Amino acid sequence: MTDFGEILKHVGEFGRFQKSLVFMLCFLSFFNAFHMFGQVFLEISVPHHCNTSWILAINPNLTEENQRNLTIPRNEHGSYEQCRMYTPVDWDIETIQMYGLNSTEDCQNGWVYDTSQQKSTLVTEFNLVCHRKDQTDICQSIFMLGILIGSLIFGPLGDRIGRRPVLLISILLMLAFGLGAAFVTEFYAFMVLRCFVGIALAGVMLNNLVLVAEWVGPSQRAYATITVHVCFAIGLMALAGTGYAIRNWRLLQIACSVPTALLVFYIWFLPESARWLLTKGKNEKAKDLLQKAAHMNKKELSEEILHQLQEEKQTQSGNMIDLFRNPTLRKRTLIGCFIWFANSLVYYGLSMNVGSFGLDIYLTQLIFGAVEIPARLGSMFAVQIFGRRLSQSVYLLLGGTACLIITAIPKELSIGITVLAVIGKFATASSYSVCYVYAAELFPTILRQNGVGLCSMTSRIGGIIAPLIILLEKYHRAIPMAIYGSVPIIGGLLCFLLPETKGMDLQDLTLDTNDIPRSDSLPKNQLLSDSHEPQTKQRKSTRF
Structure with missing residues (x-):
């Protein structure tokens, strides 16, 4: 028997096939930025x-x-x-x-x-001022609630029916509900449609990550994942320019949604995960995909390897409960969830509060987007040089410290506050890139979508809370930043309890040395080792 890591070496770990996949997903990530933060410019307040x-x-x-x-x-x-x-x-x-x-x-x-500067916004059309001012922050929280719901739906669904169909369905839903939001006549209807956009966006982000992680070899996986994230940062910069050029919120909402329709070609070109197909026993489809990938990469798969693939038995998927049955997985899951929560809380807290740092909102958004490019690229090299665990910890500690320092800066020093906010955004953007790479490597294939989905779910809880924390500013201006600063520092310290996964192949099965079954769906003799280095015995056990 040959495990998937060995097969991928014969196919090519990052050849033309994988580069084409990453190129396609970069477009998707670019447009995701418009859906994620477009509301910042839809709800600009005017005198x-x-x-x-x-x-x-x-x-x-x-x-x-x-x-x-x-x-x-x-x-x-x-x-x-x-x-x-x-x-x-x-x-x-x-x-x-x-x-x-x-x-x-x-x-x-x-x-x-x-309206001399801003022709039409959600604020002016629906009178979201004075006693209704908080509804803009509530709308952002409802959008993040949609991403939470989407994580619960599309995480397990991706493990059940495949990464490709879930991604295509999510793109279609994101386009439909995004366009619908531009034509509402009631603000509550806009809230509902934004919630559905969030649900669809969760399916896109989850399966975008997993497809890259499961097709690219360990030596290039971090580079591929973070390259997609860099395109998200470029999308943030493009959003600032689009918002500056279009001062009517309905036209801006259409401009943020319509480009998603350009991705219709994914229907013909987007591949399924061969690793997922193998775990489902769909060996013929997996073999065809691997042959196609090898051909594009100008590699050859021997008949012996293909014959071994035909002999493999189907492995059924687990569920989220299985993440807590095994002590090793339980520790990884809980810490991973808190890290994602901390990242989301600070990242969205700073991003959605972009208009309150004292400088022009379009300039600040442009800076916030620009700083993410070196942040994402820097994290790409950091995870390869220093490893996943240390990089994750340092970025969280740096982001938290920057936010805590802001609490001591007088409000009048807008430039100083903006500089510290940019440092915090730099650190949390870097940390976010690392946690996407790290999470995909901490969970086995049969539970990866569930594990990443659960982490994403807790991340969305942070996203839901982040805009609401801003409302605490009415009691004291330092409260939001004090919260944004303390949570990631705790997360940074918890990172040291996780194993290092740098250079290790993805695990496919979850095993248990005590022969205690995790659930009715998985065999008895399966175990996930928490060792920091791959072991020979473990490698033999995690075969396809």
């Missing part, structure tokens, strides 16, 4: 104040400035209040100008918006 047109019934010749002076109070900084107005009276205009108004109340007849 506004209460609608006080009541005074025009008394004197229709008032200028806008005179109208505001007479009907809108000023705050302690001397600017007009955005959510308060003077209570209307039935006096004549001379009396109002002579004595002024003193009694104030909340806006009663809507708001007036300054």
Whole structure:
């Protein structure tokens, strides 16, 4: 019998076939950035104040400035209040100008918006200001809830029906619901459709990762995975330019969604995972794919190897419960989940708060996207030189420290805060790239989609909480950053309890030396070794 790692060496670990696959998935990752963070530019807030047109019934010749002076109070900084107005009276205009108004109340007849810079946003169309201001952050949390739901659905589904069909279905759903969100007439309908976009996006991200991990050999796996992540960073930069050019939220939502339709060619060219096909006993399909890959890579597969593939027995998939039956897998799962949670909390907390650091939102988004390119590329070399475990830990500790320092910086020093936020974004983006590589290597093939799906699920919990933590700023401005800083530091310390997987082939089965079955679906004699180095006995056990 020959294990898949040996087969891949004959096929080519990173030849033309794998490079073509990575090239296709790079396009998908590029467009994912638009769906993930497009709402940042859809909900840009603009200057506004209460609608006080009541005074025009008394004197229709008032200028806008005179109208505001007479009907809108000023705050302690001397600017007009955005959510308060003077209570209307039935006096004549001379009396109002002579004595002024003193009694104030909340806006009663809507708001007036300054649309000179931003033509139309979710905020202006659905009046998401004052007492409704928090709904934009809630909408972001609901989107992340959708990604959580998608992780629960598409993680196990990818293990059951395959990576390719789930990826194609997810792309179609993402396109349909993304376009639908551009035509809603109620904000709650927009929330629902964004939730479905999040569900589809989860299926795309999970299977994107797994396809790369299962087709590329261990020597190039990190490079391939992180290359896809670099394209996501380029997508973030393109999003900043797109948002700057299109100032109408409906047109921007269409512009963020339509490009996904260009990926229709995936139906003909996207391959299934041969490793997954083998675990399902679909040896003929796996053999055809491997022959195609070998041909594209200008390699030859011997008849002996292909004959051994035909002799393999089907291995049934496990489920998420199996991740907790084995002590080794349980430790990896719990720590991995916390690491993904910490990464997500800080990454999305900083990314979705891009407009609050004091600089222009488009410039800040461009910087945030640009800094991810060296971050992703740097992590590519870090995991190969220093290993997965140390790289993951250092990046988490650096990101957490940067956020904690921000809590001590005065709000007026916007440049200093932005610089530290960029450092935090750099570290968490790097850490995110590492954890995608690391997670795929920590779990065996028959549980990989479940394991990565569970980690992704906890990551989405962090994404759900991240926008809500921003709401705590009303109590003290340092609270959000204190939370964003402390959680990744804990995660960075927990990394040292995980094994190093640098240079090791992916494991395919989960075994147990005590002959205690993990579940009814798996054989008794299966075990996952927690050794840091591959063992001869283990290699013989994890054969196809």
